[in-house]
Amino acid sequence: MRALRRFYQVFFLALFIAAFALTAQGRLKGYPVTVFLDSSALNAVGTLLSARSIAYTMWIGLLILALTPFLGRFFCGWICPLGTLFHLASSLLRPRKMAARIRQNLHSPTQLAKYLILIALLTAAAFGFMQVGLFDPIALLTRTATALASPGMRAGWLLIGVFAVLLLLNAWRPRFWCRYVCPLGALLGATSKLMPGGIVRNQETCTNCGLCNRDCIGACSPDTCTRMPECFVCWNCIEDCPEKALSWKWLPERQQVDMQTGLSRRAFLGAATGGVATAAALHTQAVEGYPARIRPPGALAEPDFLDRCLKCGECMKVCPTGVLRPAMSEAGVSGLWTPVMDMERGYCEYNCTLCGQVCPSGAIQRLTIEEKIERPVKTGTAFVDRSRCLPWSFDRNCLVCEEVCPVSPKAIHTDTVAVEIDGKQTVLNPPRVNPEHCIGCGICQHECPVNDLAAIRITAAGESRAPGGSFFLR
Amino acid sequence: MSAGKPNRREFIKRMSAAAGVAAGSGVLAATFHNRNLVPTGEEAQAIPSYAVPGTEGMLAVAEGTDHALAVRAALEELGGMQRFVKAYDRVLIKANCAFDRPHHFGATSSPTVTGEIVRQCVGLGAQVRVTDNPINDPEGCFVKSGIMEAVQSAGAEVWLPSPALFGRVKVGTLRIPEWEALYRPLIWADKLIGIPTVKTHNLCGVSLTMKNWYGLLGGGRNRLHQAIDDVIADLGQFIRPTLVVLDGSRLLVANGPTGGSPSDVRPGHVVAAGTDQVALDSFGAELLGFTPTDIAYIVKAAQLGLGEIDRGNLRLFRKVRAA
Numbered sequence: 001m002r003a004l005r006r007f008y009q010v011f012f013l014a015l016f017i018a019a020f021a022l023t024a025q026g027r028l029k030g031y032p033v034t035v036f037l038d039s040s041a042l043n044a045v046g047t048l049l050s051a052r053s054i055a056y057t058m059w060i061g062l063l064i065l066a067l068t069p070f071l072g073r074f075f076c077g078w079i080c081p082l083g084t085l086f087h088l089a090s091s092l093l094r095p096r097k098m099a100a101r102i103r104q105n106l107h108s109p110t111q112l113a114k115y116l117i118l119i120a121l122l123t124a125a126a127f128g129f130m131q132v133g134l135f136d137p138i139a140l141l142t143r144t145a146t147a148l149a150s151p152g153m154r155a156g157w158l159l160i161g162v163f164a165v166l167l168l169l170n171a172w173r174p175r176f177w178c179r180y181v182c183p184l185g186a187l188l189g190a191t192s193k194l195m196p197g198g199i200v201r202n203q204e205t206c207t208n209c210g211l212c213n214r215d216c217i218g219a220c221s222p223d224t225c226t227r228m229p230e231c232f233v234c235w236n237c238i239e240d241c242p243e244k245a246l247s248w249k250w251l252p253e254r255q256q257v258d259m260q261t262g263l264s265r266r267a268f269l270g271a272a273t274g275g276v277a278t279a280a281a282l283h284t285q286a287v288e289g290y291p292a293r294i295r296p297p298g299a300l301a302e303p304d305f306l307d308r309c310l311k312c313g314e315c316m317k318v319c320p321t322g323v324l325r326p327a328m329s330e331a332g333v334s335g336l337w338t339p340v341m342d343m344e345r346g347y348c349e350y351n352c353t354l355c356g357q358v359c360p361s362g363a364i365q366r367l368t369i370e371e372k373i374e375r376p377v378k379t380g381t382a383f384v385d386r387s388r389c390l391p392w393s394f395d396r397n398c399l400v401c402e403e404v405c406p407v408s409p410k411a412i413h414t415d416t417v418a419v420e421i422d423g424k425q426t427v428l429n430p431p432r433v434n435p436e437h438c439i440g441c442g443i444c445q446h447e448c449p450v451n452d453l454a455a456i457r458i459t460a461a462g463e464s465r466a467p468g469g470s471f472f473l474r
Numbered sequence: 475m476s477a478g479k480p481n482r483r484e485f486i487k488r489m490s491a492a493a494g495v496a497a498g499s500g501v502l503a504a505t506f507h508n509r510n511l512v513p514t515g516e517e518a519q520a521i522p523s524y525a526v527p528g529t530e531g532m533l534a535v536a537e538g539t540d541h542a543l544a545v546r547a548a549l550e551e552l553g554g555m556q557r558f559v560k561a562y563d564r565v566l567i568k569a570n571c572a573f574d575r576p577h578h579f580g581a582t583s584s585p586t587v588t589g590e591i592v593r594q595c596v597g598l599g600a601q602v603r604v605t606d607n608p609i610n611d612p613e614g615c616f617v618k619s620g621i622m623e624a625v626q627s628a629g630a631e632v633w634l635p636s637p638a639l640f641g642r643v644k645v646g647t648l649r650i651p652e653w654e655a656l657y658r659p660l661i662w663a664d665k666l667i668g669i670p671t672v673k674t675h676n677l678c679g680v681s682l683t684m685k686n687w688y689g690l691l692g693g694g695r696n697r698l699h700q701a702i703d704d705v706i707a708d709l710g711q712f713i714r715p716t717l718v719v720l721d722g723s724r725l726l727v728a729n730g731p732t733g734g735s736p737s738d739v740r741p742g743h744v745v746a747a748g749t750d751q752v753a754l755d756s757f758g759a760e761l762l763g764f765t766p767t768d769i770a771y772i773v774k775a776a777q778l779g780l781g782e783i784d785r786g787n788l789r790l791f792r793k794v795r796a797a
Contacts, residue, residue, distance in 0.1 A: 320611040408734030449696040
């Protein structure tokens, strides 16, 4: 059983790495690269609560959730790539002494914390403050991998640092994250309450040696009465028992297994109230007033976008120009780590819709190139800063912005102004923007030679996803 | 171990440890020290001429709807590709692949024309690489324009730009004496062939042979637009190509140099092969309905003696129908 479990764990970790490596221009080719994000039941349930609908690909997560009452937390023990990484770290960092090793795997009442986190996250999501993705294990892993794969990504070191701490915490308690924090584990654990079977201990043959705790992944106390919501169905205890006192039993008697998560009604209500209070205090849903909140093409209108975005970073990973980066304050508290475009780093490629192809939740819609161009999808509007623009203010021609403008007809056109400079007649061509044609792709800002603060800049004003989003009378 | 004098073994141990630490920190310092803190003062390198002696002042134009055939017909008039490329030559081809869009938008070189030229060079036993430093993401440009596939199926490879390929080079006399350019590909090559497209341009009127060399530059090249005509004439001095095949299979007549709609493109069905950059650009300007003497950079290049605006002064001018 051990060998089989390890095989599956390594297989799914390799699959995750392969899917992540395929998330790039030229390699995508229609592979379901977000299959792990789709298989997180937490993402599915969270999006159901916040958006009242989910992306059809998330059926995988719901299927896993539906199987959990029969198979237990097999996702945690056998599939989850983050769990596998933490498992490896735990193996490497575990103490040499058997007594210490057993002590690490004793059940702790603090493992309750993950249920509180789950309840707070889900109630907050139901009230429109969707932060499920910040704690979802697959989103966490994808986000960190994106930071590792894109050197220089904003706050990437923060993610890598948090991940390093989580790895090191495995030295204190093996699979610390999985036992104490993971809300997906909590969701699956709460579901395994319904299991029709469990691991039972034969009190006649048990010698209370404690060896069943040697490699117990979930710290689910097989030495006394197995807590099935904490059990990772790894089978280690059954294999490790020298007396063969542990076994799987269908329909065990009530006192033979513990089917309770240990969550009291008071704790449940407390966590739920906390979730509602956090949502009320921190939720920012302002539709306007965020000029730097320039969303990728195909993003839903802001409230719908925030209801779905998992902050997983897939769009930032796949973007060929690197224009997408995580929001810190650009999109309010609700939008922390959601994707926004930073035209100093890149620009939105006219002939590209990759971000929508990899978005697991549908926060960024799948568009064809034709839809993006013909609708057109407008992510913002270019504004000329005349005080910095060369032809407007510095007696020189330039027009890089007009040259690179990808739309036809060009959204940037020019005036012809005859001026006298040092006694010489010269014609200058200062640029102007046609708001009907500008799609806010930002290549003008990216290519503007005025470095440090471009003389033409995009803001989100006029984005087409907002109903009535244009500031112009049509 | 005695507290007093160390013995020989311990002496050697300590000295090797110290040497190891010194060497280690040296390696770390060499690896991580920031080389960009001060200007390197790197000396600009001159780029040699790639022209084959005795082929100056030639232009051959071939019309025909089969563009590969037109390429062959035009080259035939110049004496065939074998006049320019020999076996074992390293041939660098600078196609125009500046934008990430399908080739029927007219902003990039035609895969048919590019593929045919590559095939001819490969057929003569040359080693061929195709490069460009595009405005958009390089991989996206080469893949979506169809040039990647055309080049690879013709038996050559695409050389995507990367920072290590660039170096400072000497350019021209008018405006930019030196600039960052794809130095390594340029010194790798024995022969250089340009495949410009025929496009209108928002700043300088037309984008043809000499403007195509802009794609060999790097650095802060968005500053160059402030004196674009001087810069393009400088680019004509910078590169003295083996051969240029002006791809007029379709013409970008509006919204250049990016295009963006098939309605900006007209069928051209013409290919011009030659060695005289001014003559080639004069011909291209006429294709787009301009008078060559109205294009400032063409006049400047002619004044610099880079070639002939008047085709009557060429050593060889032919016009054929390819069928």
